[in-house]
Amino acid sequence: xxxxxxxxxxxxxxxxxxxxxxxxxxxxxxxxxxxxxxxxxxxxxxxxxxxxxxxxxxxxxxxxxxxxxxxxxxxxxxxxxxxxxxxxxxxxxxxxxxxxxxxxxxxxxxxxx
Amino acid sequence: xxxxxxxxxxxxxxxxxxxxxxxxxxxxxxxxxxxxxxxxxxxxxxxxxxxxxxxxxxxxxxxxxxxxxxxxxxxxxxxxxxxxxxxxxxxxxxxxxxxxxxxxxxxxxxxxxxxxx
Numbered sequence: 001x002x003x004x005x006x007x008x009x010x011x012x013x014x015x016x017x018x019x020x021x022x023x024x025x026x027x028x029x030x031x032x033x034x035x036x037x038x039x040x041x042x043x044x045x046x047x048x049x050x051x052x053x054x055x056x057x058x059x060x061x062x063x064x065x066x067x068x069x070x071x072x073x074x075x076x077x078x079x080x081x082x083x084x085x086x087x088x089x090x091x092x093x094x095x096x097x098x099x100x101x102x103x104x105x106x107x108x109x110x111x112x113x
Numbered sequence: 114x115x116x117x118x119x120x121x122x123x124x125x126x127x128x129x130x131x132x133x134x135x136x137x138x139x140x141x142x143x144x145x146x147x148x149x150x151x152x153x154x155x156x157x158x159x160x161x162x163x164x165x166x167x168x169x170x171x172x173x174x175x176x177x178x179x180x181x182x183x184x185x186x187x188x189x190x191x192x193x194x195x196x197x198x199x200x201x202x203x204x205x206x207x208x209x210x211x212x213x214x215x216x217x218x219x220x221x222x223x224x225x226x227x228x229x230x
Contacts, residue, residue, distance in 0.1 A: 001175075040216035049208050049220035050159065056215060093159060097216045101174040102161040 002026050002096050006105035012113040019081040021108045023094035028074045031098065038098035041070050041079045044107075045090045053079070053092075086112065115140040117221035119209045124227050131196040131226055135209030142190045143167045147212035150183060150194045152205040153223070160205075164212060165192055199228045 003026040013019040029038045037057035042050035054070035067082045094105040121133035150162040163173040165183045185192040210217035
């Protein structure tokens with residue numbers, strides 16, 4: 001199985017400041033034939049299902065604010081929230097869909113400082 | 114508006130079989146998508162259970178494969194999950210979701226299943 005490791009487990013950021021979450025996979029999730037990284041990011045608020053933020057590592061899902069951006073390639077990825085808003089308080093998960101079993105990171109909890 | 118709704122018993126006894134159905138509305142389950150089940154134990158992270166295509170092609174998590182069956186009923190626009198021989202560790206919120214080929218873009222609200230006698 002591909003192990004997804006996120007860091008940090010939690011972080012507190014002031015409103016309007018940048019939040020950065022890292023995700024490392026135990027093997028590359030870059031598919032050579034199409035040069036795509038099979039990596040997605042989700043946001044989950046209490047009592048709600050996860051919401052897809054980005055896929056193919058950096059493609060923002062329709063309707064997602066542009067303050068959310070995904071980057072990285074191979075086995076190292078980052079989700080950046082450029083200017084944290086109060087509604088961004090949530091747990092964030094990365095997920096690889098390169099090979100089954102699909103696996104998720106353990107989650108990163110983002111709070112307001 | 115596309116919606117997914119998981120339903121089934123909220124309480125299952127140990128050693129019995131958990132059965133859930135995901136009803137899809139506003140979208141044909143026969144479209145070019147996979148459909149999946151994911152679970153989340155209370156206060157914990159997400160675990161992938163498996164995916165199914167409308168043709169019946171399925172992929173299971175090997176950690177659950179011996180106990181899991183996912184099926185699709187295109188006539189009812191539903192897909193289902195059965196998990197046998199459950200224990201307390203199977204207590205979780207179970208989500209159904211749509212996979213358009215780049216992970217899950219649409220999720221149901223989830224249903225809590227508690228395994229307890």
